[in-house]
Amino acid sequence: MRKHQRNLFQSFKIVLFLTVINALIIGIGTGTIFNVVMAGSDEDMAKLDQLRREASTMNTNESRSLAATLAESINIGKSVIRYEPIPTSGNCIAKYDGDGQLGGYVVRYQESSKVEYERLANLVHELTHCYVHKKYDRFFYNYSNVAKPLDKALITEFGFLSNEEALQLKMFKDPKNKIAVDTLSKNLKKLKSFVPSNWDKKTVFITKIDYGSQSPHKEYDTVINQMMVFCHYLECTKQPKFYSYLRALADDARDRRMTGKPVSAEVPVPK
Numbered sequence: 542m543r544k545h546q547r548n549l550f551q552s553f554k555i556v557l558f559l560t561v562i563n564a565l566i567i568g569i570g571t572g573t574i575f576n577v578v579m580a581g582s583d584e585d586m587a588k589l590d591q592l593r594r595e596a597s598t599m600n601t602n603e604s605r606s607l608a609a610t611l612a613e614s615i616n617i618g619k620s621v622i623r624y625e626p627i628p629t630s631g632n633c634i635a636k637y638d639g640d641g642q643l644g645g646y647v648v649r650y651q652e653s654s655k656v657e658y659e660r661l662a663n664l665v666h667e668l669t670h671c672y673v674h675k676k677y678d679r680f681f682y683n684y685s686n687v688a689k690p691l692d693k694a695l696i697t698e699f700g701f702l703s704n705e706e707a708l709q710l711k712m713f714k715d716p717k718n719k720i721a722v723d724t725l726s727k728n729l730k731k732l733k734s735f736v737p738s739n740w741d742k743k744t745v746f747i748t749k750i751d752y753g754s755q756s757p758h759k760e761y762d763t764v765i766n767q768m769m770v771f772c773h774y775l776e777c778t779k780q781p782k783f784y785s786y787l788r789a790l791a792d793d794a795r796d797r798r799m800t801g802k803p804v805s806a807e808v809p810v811p812k
């Protein structure tokens with residue numbers, strides 16, 4: 542090997558070494574490098590579409606409902622500017638341009654979780670927040686807002702709504718909203734009563750129902766859609782009473798998102 546070739550080879554080895562070290566440092570620092578390769582939001586969105594197709598071909602009331610739920614998530618996914626991994630929980634943040642026009646969403650979800658059903662259900666939960674936002678006057682309330690905010694929306698220099706919580710609190714205090722929230726709470730309470738006490742998966746569902754019950758104005762549609770994904774993986778067909786009522790709640794909430802109809806009455810148990 543000639544001298545300049547040897548120097549070139551040495552340089553290449555040094556660059557390769559530094560690249561590997563750099564990748565490892567990034568990987569250790571974020572704890573995600575290997576998971577990003579394995580999972581990733583693109584793959585997860587493709588999996589949601591695959592689930593949607595599987596659910597469509599199963600053609601039961603529950604699977605059709607899941608397919609429609611997933612179609613909404615896939616649809617709103619087109620408005621997501623970027624996904625960010627987060628170890629627990631998650632959220633959807635609306636981003637606006639300088640004129641106050643909605644530019645899209647930033648979605649944080651448990652992208653690195655190796656448990657597929659938890660990861661995908663979490664993604665659907667956060668995308669449902671975005672979908673609700675798009676459908677209901679650009680707020681994260683899970684129903685058509687009968688009360689309107691009085692204050693002007695304030696957009697920060699980074700494109701986020703800075704007074705969203707204050708605006709929502711104002712709407713929440715309206716008595717008409719209380720009726721809607723009470724009705725949604727009763728639906729969740731009834732669903733909880735259908736969780737069989739001897740079901741080995743009951744904690745998974747009770748945890749979500751309780752979470753939704755704490756703040757039904759924001760977490761009703763989200764936990765219902767999340768549980769619909771759980772059910773695809775956790776054999777809810779063996780719990781027909783629970784599953785058919787969950788499906789009825791999912792259909793009712795989706796119908797309200799589509800039509801903008803207000804919450805009118807408790808959802809009856811399917812015959």
Ligand SMILES: [Zn+2]
Nearest residue numbers: 666670760763
């Ligand atoms: Zn949520």
